[in-house]
Amino acid sequence: MKLYLPLAVRNAEQKLFDGGTTPEELMEKAAKAVFDDVFPRIKPSDAVSVLCGKGNNAGDGYALARMLKEKNVNVICLDVFASPPTTEPAKTFFESYVSCGGALESDIKKQLKIIAVSDVIIDAVFGIGFHGNIESESEVYKVLDAANNARACKIALDVPSGVRCDDGSVGNIAFAANETLTLAAMKVGLLSYPAKLFCGKISVLKLSPLTEALESMPYDSFSPDSAYVKSALPARMEFSSKGDYGKLLAICGSKNMSGAALLSCKAALRSGAGLVTLASSESVINRVSVSLAEPIYAPYDEDDEGQVKKLSQSTSKYTSILIGCGLGISENKKELLNHIITTAYCRLIIDADGINMLADNINVLKEAHKVPVITPHPLEFSRISSLDVSYINENRIKVAREFAEKYRCIVVLKGAGTVIASPDGKYAINSSGNPGLAKAGSGDVLAGLIAGLAANTSVSAFDAAVCGVYLHGYASDVLKQKYSEYGLLPSDLPEEIAKLLP
Numbered sequence: 001m002k003l004y005l006p007l008a009v010r011n012a013e014q015k016l017f018d019g020g021t022t023p024e025e026l027m028e029k030a031a032k033a034v035f036d037d038v039f040p041r042i043k044p045s046d047a048v049s050v051l052c053g054k055g056n057n058a059g060d061g062y063a064l065a066r067m068l069k070e071k072n073v074n075v076i077c078l079d080v081f082a083s084p085p086t087t088e089p090a091k092t093f094f095e096s097y098v099s100c101g102g103a104l105e106s107d108i109k110k111q112l113k114i115i116a117v118s119d120v121i122i123d124a125v126f127g128i129g130f131h132g133n134i135e136s137e138s139e140v141y142k143v144l145d146a147a148n149n150a151r152a153c154k155i156a157l158d159v160p161s162g163v164r165c166d167d168g169s170v171g172n173i174a175f176a177a178n179e180t181l182t183l184a185a186m187k188v189g190l191l192s193y194p195a196k197l198f199c200g201k202i203s204v205l206k207l208s209p210l211t212e213a214l215e216s217m218p219y220d221s222f223s224p225d226s227a228y229v230k231s232a233l234p235a236r237m238e239f240s241s242k243g244d245y246g247k248l249l250a251i252c253g254s255k256n257m258s259g260a261a262l263l264s265c266k267a268a269l270r271s272g273a274g275l276v277t278l279a280s281s282e283s284v285i286n287r288v289s290v291s292l293a294e295p296i297y298a299p300y301d302e303d304d305e306g307q308v309k310k311l312s313q314s315t316s317k318y319t320s321i322l323i324g325c326g327l328g329i330s331e332n333k334k335e336l337l338n339h340i341i342t343t344a345y346c347r348l349i350i351d352a353d354g355i356n357m358l359a360d361n362i363n364v365l366k367e368a369h370k371v372p373v374i375t376p377h378p379l380e381f382s383r384i385s386s387l388d389v390s391y392i393n394e395n396r397i398k399v400a401r402e403f404a405e406k407y408r409c410i411v412v413l414k415g416a417g418t419v420i421a422s423p424d425g426k427y428a429i430n431s432s433g434n435p436g437l438a439k440a441g442s443g444d445v446l447a448g449l450i451a452g453l454a455a456n457t458s459v460s461a462f463d464a465a466v467c468g469v470y471l472h473g474y475a476s477d478v479l480k481q482k483y484s485e486y487g488l489l490p491s492d493l494p495e496e497i498a499k500l501l502p
Contacts, residue, residue, distance in 0.1 A: 002219035003188045003429065005166050006128040012184075012213040023089035026210060027056065030183050031063030031093070033205040034157055037181055038064075038122070039071060046119040048075040049152075051143060051175075052094075053125035053161070054083060059090030060157055060183075061124025062097040069102050076103040078111045080125055080143045108139045115143070118152045123175040125161035128187060133171040134162055141173055148176040156180040159187060160198045167397045168192025168417070179203065184210040188221050191429045192397050193417045223431050224470040226500075232463040233453070233502050242274030246455025249277050249318040250295075250448070251311070251336070252325035253284035254302070260326025260352070262288045263441050263490055264448030268322070269294050270494040271452030271468075272501060277318070279311055308332045312339040320347040322451035324354025325444045333357065341368050347454045347461050348372040351447035352380070359383045365407040371423060373454065373465050375412040375447050401427055410465050412450070414443065418469045420462070428466045433473025434480050441490030446472045449497060471497050 017023065042048060050065045052058040061077065062085075068075045077097065085091050098104060105111055115121060125140060134141050144161060147154060154177045159165050162174030168189040180199040182190060184207040189195045191202075222228070237244065248268050253261025261284050268276050269292070277296040278288060285297045300307040312335075315321060321344055323337060334357045341348060341364050348368060350358065355376050358365065362384050365372060376384065378392045385392070385403055392399050393415070400413040404421040413419045416435075421427040450468035454461050475496035479488040 001186055001223045001225060002214075003191065003221040003223060004185050004214060005188050005220040008214065008217060008220055009128060009184065009187070009210075012210055012217055015213050016209060021209065023056075024092055026207075027059050027063055027089045027093060030060050030207055031067060033183065033207055034060070034064050034181050035067045037203070037205060038155065039068065039073070042068070042073055042120060046074065047117060048073055048120040048122065049114055049118040050075065050077045050122045051080055051125050051147065051161070052077050052085075053140075054081050054086045054090070055127055055129070056087050056090050057124045057127030057158060058085050059087065059093045061122065062090070062102075063093040064122065064124070064157070065102055066093065066097045066100060069097075069100065076105060076114060078114060078143065079104060079106040080111070080140050082106040082108075082139075108142065111143055112146045115146045115150050115152075118150060121147050121150060121152045121154045122157055123147070123155065123161050123177065124157045125175070126159070128159050128165040130159070130161065130164060130171065134173050136172060144173050144175050148173075154178045154200075156199065158183045159190065160195070163189060163195040163198055165189040167395065168195040169395050169398075170194050170198065174198040181205050183207045185214045186223070188397070188429070191223055191417055191431055192419065193415070194394060196417055221427050221429060223429050224466050226474070229467045229470060229500070230502055232459065232467050234458050235502055236272070245272055245274035246319040246452075246457060247275045247277070247317060248273045248451055248455040249279060249315065249321045250325070250451065251279045251321065251323040252327055252444075253278070253280040253288070254326055254328035255281065255283060257326030257328065258284040258287040259441060260444040262291055263444040263494075264322060264325040264451070265292055265295050266491075266494045267445040267448030267497065268452030268455070270498040271449050273452035273455045276452070302330065302332055305332060308336050312336050312343070315340060315344040315346060318346050318455075319457055320349060320451050320455040322349045322351065322447055324351040325447050327353040329353050329357055334360075338364055341365065341372065345369045349375065349447060349451040349454060351375045351443065355380045356383060362407060365409050368408070371408060371410055371461060373410040373412065373450060373461055375414060375443065375450065377414045377443065381413060397427065397429070401425070410462055412446075412465050412469060414446070418473075420466050420469055422462045426462065430466075430469045430473055432470050433476050434485055436480050436483075436485035436488040437473070437476050439490055442472075442493070445490050445493045449494075471500050474500060
């Protein structure tokens with residue numbers, strides 16, 4: 001699914017205006033699209049309040065309220081700024097609503113009372129251009145806070161007010177919608193957290209001709225789906241061998257974390273990698289080999305500098321290397337990681353302790369011969385970026401994109417709405433998955449899956465990361481129906497992922 005920034009929407013609108021469509025015509029169509037969705041669900045006894053601001057989003061709200069009034073709905077518009085709209089098309093619909101006898105309330109005390117007894121609250125205060133913060137002492141804050149605490153069904157028109165639509169961040173408070181009816185196309189910020197927490201169910205309402213205008217323009221980002229996976233991962237050739245699908249070296253596991261090596265290797269094998277080699281300690285290999293017959297095993301002593309050096313010099317025969325899952329941290333392992341980053345000519349996927357060991361020498365990523373993939377959760381990302389976890393969680397798109405560009409790597413910033421960002425500016429926001437993935441071992445499966453897909457050189461590293469994240473989440477959604485979010489295990493994922501591949 002294509003995702004668009006506010007600037008792209010404005011450019012598409014301007015293209016229509018230059019072609020003869022008037023802003024009033026487009027606003028009327030927007031209101032009609034929302035009306036057609038909302039009106040059939042409103043009961044005759046419902047009290048409906050529409051929260052209106054001063055911009056074009058308010059114009060949509062006034063036009064919608066007029067249509068509802070024409071159908072004898074008990075509707076009232078709450079002018080949260082106690083001031084008519086400031087844009088010309090919005091003024092037109094404000095005046096048409098008032099002239100047809102539409103009820104309007106501008107007094108804050110009365111607004112709060114109306115909100116408290118409303119059955120349906122429709123938010124049309126701010127639109128896609130909202131930036132900054134909503135001050136806690138302001139009247140609009142009080143209105144949104146009252147709406148959020150009301151018993152009513154809450155519907156956001158295009159974007160919940162308070163959500164910054166370009167990056168998914170939130171300005172102090174946002175309208176907590178049960179449903180967001182976004183117009184013409186999906187906006188980037190709506191799928192990222194924390195904004196998505198305020199969106200409820202998101203529906204995209206087609207808005208001709210704006211939808212068509214956006215389709216003909218470059219999109220800013222995307223959210224992967226099964227069609228994307230099918231297009232990104234090639235069908236296997238009838239006449240082929242294991243060498244055609246890549247060779248992966250997994251440097252994973254340690255004394256107390258053999259499970260990480262098992263899960264990552266199992267996921268890599270299920271991803272279709274032609275050959276998987278596990279390099280780890282003798283004790284880890286002894287445990288993993290009981291469960292997995294397919295890998296090649298390359299034991300080494302992590303305390304033996306000579307063996308560590310030999311391992312670091314044996315990378316030329318692999319198409320991808322995964323390092324970090326359950327690896328632990330030591331000076332020898334730091335040297336191993338740095339040597340592989342600076343000398344290996346294959347794709348590199350760095351996870352878990354591999355990421356933690358980068359914290360003291362993050363600039364080494366810039367020395368990689370091929371763009372590496374890193375898969376941090378927010379705390380790991382905090383260690384390598386020196387940003388607070390709270391700031392990371394509030395600005396996920398921004399921090400992932402900036403880090404990817406600065407350190408020339410593909411960032412898979414894990415969590416709800418995982419962001420996958422490439423150093424060239426391209427990025428994706430994942431919408432599959434559920435809280436059942438919040439278990440130790442889920443990240444090992446994801447890292448192994450991405451590494452296995454990346455081993456196939458006919459798949460780009462970015463596509464491998466995006467497909468891996470989507471399939472990982474989608475498999476958990478399937479397993480949720482079988483076990484529950486509480487009951488699904490990371491070890492259940494590889495087999496389910498295998499069923500979803502081409």
